[in-house]
Amino acid sequence: MRHFAYLSEAETGRLFHLPPQELSLASEPGLLATALGATLYCPATRTELVKDIRKQGTRGALSMVLCLEDSIADADVPAAETNVVAALGQLHAETTAGNTVGLMLFVRVRSPEQLLSLAERCGDALDVLTGFVIPKFENSSGAAQRFLDALHSVNASRRSGNPAARPLRIMPILESPLMIHAETRTETLSGIYQVLQANRADILSVRIGATDMSSAFGLRRSRDLTIYDVKVVSAVIGDIVNVLGRPNGFVISGPVWEHYSSGERLLRPQLRATPFAEADELGLRQRLLTANLDGLIREIELDLANGLLGKTVIHPSHVPLVHAMSVISHEAYLDALHISGEAGGGAAASPYRNKMNEMKPHQAWAASTLVRAAAFGVAAPDTTYVDLLEASMN
Numbered sequence: 001m002r003h004f005a006y007l008s009e010a011e012t013g014r015l016f017h018l019p020p021q022e023l024s025l026a027s028e029p030g031l032l033a034t035a036l037g038a039t040l041y042c043p044a045t046r047t048e049l050v051k052d053i054r055k056q057g058t059r060g061a062l063s064m065v066l067c068l069e070d071s072i073a074d075a076d077v078p079a080a081e082t083n084v085v086a087a088l089g090q091l092h093a094e095t096t097a098g099n100t101v102g103l104m105l106f107v108r109v110r111s112p113e114q115l116l117s118l119a120e121r122c123g124d125a126l127d128v129l130t131g132f133v134i135p136k137f138e139n140s141s142g143a144a145q146r147f148l149d150a151l152h153s154v155n156a157s158r159r160s161g162n163p164a165a166r167p168l169r170i171m172p173i174l175e176s177p178l179m180i181h182a183e184t185r186t187e188t189l190s191g192i193y194q195v196l197q198a199n200r201a202d203i204l205s206v207r208i209g210a211t212d213m214s215s216a217f218g219l220r221r222s223r224d225l226t227i228y229d230v231k232v233v234s235a236v237i238g239d240i241v242n243v244l245g246r247p248n249g250f251v252i253s254g255p256v257w258e259h260y261s262s263g264e265r266l267l268r269p270q271l272r273a274t275p276f277a278e279a280d281e282l283g284l285r286q287r288l289l290t291a292n293l294d295g296l297i298r299e300i301e302l303d304l305a306n307g308l309l310g311k312t313v314i315h316p317s318h319v320p321l322v323h324a325m326s327v328i329s330h331e332a333y334l335d336a337l338h339i340s341g342e343a344g345g346g347a348a349a350s351p352y353r354n355k356m357n358e359m360k361p362h363q364a365w366a367a368s369t370l371v372r373a374a375a376f377g378v379a380a381p382d383t384t385y386v387d388l389l390e391a392s393m394n
Contacts, residue, residue, distance in 0.1 A: 001102060003037065003323055003376050004392070006060055011391055017330050020377040023062075025104070025130060025166060032130075033205040033251035034368075035375035036104065036310045038322035039063040041256075043071040044080035044107075049087035050094075057102040060392065061319050063310075067108040069135050070211075077110070085121045092125035101128050106171065108133035112143075112150035119154040126158065129168055131204060136212070137172030138179055138188050139195045144172070148199050169202055171253075175209025180216045180236055189243045196250060206244055207312060208237060210255030223259040226299040228306070237306065245307045247364040253310040254303035257296045260315035281390050293321060300325045309372065320392030327388055328373040330381045336373070339366040 003020040004012065012019050023035055044066045046052055056064060066087070072080050084107060091101055109115045109132055119126060134147045151170055158165040172192075179188040196203050213233045214220055221230050228234045237255070244250045300322055303311060311322045328336075334351040342348075342359040350357045379388065 001035075001062055001104070003035065003062060004060070006058065007391060015380060015383050015387060015391060016327075016377045017333070017380045017383075018373065018378040021374045023375075029169070029201075029204060030251070031371060031375060032104065034309055034371050036063040036205060036251075036253065037061075037326060037376070038311055038313045038319040039065060039106075039207075039253065040316065040319060041065045041067050041071065041108070041312060041314050044068045044084050045072050045076050046083075049083060050090050053087070053091070053101065053103070053105065056316060056319075059316060059319070060323060061103055061316070063104040063106070063130075065106045065108050065133050067133075068114065069108050069110050081114070081118060081121075084118065085125070088122050088125040088128055091128045095128055104130040106131055106133050108135065110135065112146040115147065115150045116153065119157070126154070126168065127166070131169040131171065133207065134170050134172045135209070136176040137174055137192065138176040139191045140178055140188060144192070144195050147172075148195070148202060151202055167202070169204040171205050171207050172196070172203070173207045173209045174240055175212035177216055179240075180213050185236065185239060189239060193243050196244070203250060205251040205253055205310075206240075207253045208240060208255045208308070210237075211258065213255075223295050226295060226302055227255050228299070228302045237308075241307045247367075251310075252308050253312060254300065254308040256312040256314060257299060257318060258314060259295070260317060281386050293317070296321055297325065321389065323376065324385055324388035324392045326372065326376045327385075328369060328376065328378045330379055330383070332369055333373055333378040335362075336366040336369040339363060340370060 001023045004016075007015070021031075023032065025032075027035075038061065040056055040061045040063070042049070042052055042064060049066065053064060066084050068077060068080050068084065091105075095101060105128060107118065107129065109118065115132055132151065134144075137144050137147070139145055147170065151168065155165075155167045158168075174192065176188070178184045179192065196206070210227050210233060213236055214230060217232050219230060219233070221227060227237070241252060245252050296318060300311060303309075304325070310326070311318070313319060313322065331350075331352045335355075335357055338348070338351055339357050339359055339362045343363060345360045347356055347358045349355075
């Protein structure tokens with residue numbers, strides 16, 4: 001697996017100072033968590049799941065979730081489970097024949113019992129999975145621990161049949177009302193942190209359920225606004241990062257952007273024309289504005305500024321935007337190298353001579369930037385995000 005693998009060798013050489021690293025499911029978990037990028041959700045009821053997985057993998061998705069929870073009706077769950085079992089079985093057979101899946105694949109389950117049942121039905125086909133996505137994760141009632149106990153049971157069973165079996169991991173979604181409401185948030189987040197820390201090896205990353213957060217207040221943001229404009233929700237996100245996203249904490253993904261087609265625009269566009277004009281890509285800017293994707297680009301930028309990496313997405317058109325915005329600029333890469341080599345402290349002008357690098361305060365930033373550089377690559381000095389968008393969306 002590798003981000004931007006669909007680009008030609010010549011395009012990769014032109015756009016990147018350092019290309020993204022090759023990854024496998026055996027790569028270091030922190031690197032895999034950073035490399036999730038745009039995690040594409042797919043209802044498990046789709047009739048051609050294997051075809052969908054293969055297609056999105058070739059188009060640049062590096063992580064995908066087959067969803068058995070909110071995206072499907074309660075009445076459709078039994079059929080969806082059977083569909084998932086069949087799809088994983090087919091992928092496993094194809095992988096055994098040498099055709100690897102090519103992305104990180106997860107199943108979003110509803111309950112610990114469903115996780116155990118699916119694992120039993122899938123058997124060796126679990127080898128194609130990276131893990132499970134756990135909804136409404138909190139432990140006031142012991143629900144989080146029951147999910148983890150189910151995962152431990154599955155991993156123990158896999159090891160009993162094959163001591164070298166790769167462990168499956170979970171991605172918990174933080175979206176429960178107890179965590180959202182102000183009067184119970186601090187205690188609930190503290191409990192979540194404790195259970196995640198106690199089971200750290202089982203956790204790949206933490207996801208944020210902004211749709212459920214908004215629904216707790218009867219709200220739904222428009223395509224003209226980012227989630228950070230919805231103050232009650234952005235306050236929850238800030239507290240999540242405060243508790244779970246500190247140095248040596250957990251990789252936390254950005255919340256879903258739920259719009260994927262054009263509509264009436266109320267506010268002015270949020271993409272400056274100049275970078276697109278300089279790259280001779282004004283047509284690309286118009287495409288983004290027509291599809292109202294300028295709001296998504298702004299939200300991705302705010303995700304990164306607030307310590308979130310990657311994003312939950314529900315449409316393939318969102319994947320290239322998330323990945324293009326995740327590439328490390330040449331300037332940021334040189335700053336990170338400069339800072340990471342000076343852990344003893346001090347301050348000095350940055351390599352680009354346009355800012356002051358303070359060595360001790362920026363150590364954690366430098367470390368996470370270098371991990372992201374390994375996952376998504378480092379842009380060439382003259383490569384802009386417009387160049388990356390153009391290459392990604394063509």
